Amino acid sequence: MANHSITGKVVLIAGGGKNLGGLIARDLARHGARAVAIHYNSASSRADAEATVAAIQAAGAQxxxxQADLTSAGAVEKLFKDTVAAVGRPDIAINTVGKVLKKPLVEISEAEYDEMAAVNAKSAFFFLKEAGRHVNDNGKVCTLVTSLLGAFTPFYAAYEGTKAPVEHFTRAASKEFGERGISVTAVGPGPMDTPFFYPAEGADAVAYHRTAAALSAFSRTGLTDIEDVVPFIRFLVSEGWWITGQTILINGGYTTK
Structure with a gap:
């Protein structure tokens, strides 16, 4: 029987410098990970990434x-190779990278579409590819998507449309990697109370999202709190290994599929 505990494991988190990714990194370190490698996108996130590194070290992990732009296959490959060189082959690989665009479909430019596809779909595809090449047998792979995959809504065509392929990537990867004991999942949080959410939304939309979930009245903000998402991801990359090939929406009853 494989060991599905987090204790002693090596973790790689794309987008792990801050917000949900940073909280996952800190949490897995507190739950016994031996080493956590985090990726951040740009120099503007360096200070947050350094704070996350310090918190991981304070929890007793390496x-x-x-830093990398993961919209090229070469950059994703380098991230995995650098991780292996620095802390060893990962047992757990989590991709939280994403970009939101809220805009009428008829107003979306080709350049905007290409950027959304590169960040949300292309980077996820090559992250899964490199995870399949570098993650240890009996490992765990998880990608963040969005609860909008269960929605019937305007203005998010480029966002939910470029996250949707990750469901298919996840199913295929789960079948291909399963013979090595690797589970592959996707997690779709509802609108989260992070700086990632607010720039795309107006005041009216924020007010709607704060009341849209069945359990909104019991949330601190009415939105999905990242603290409520982390335990599910921890479960999926440990004892929840038998769940694979699935997209799981964690949103307090915001959408369903």
């Missing part, structure tokens, strides 16, 4: 951080 920590490293790498």
């Amino acid at each position: 920590a490293v951080a790498f």
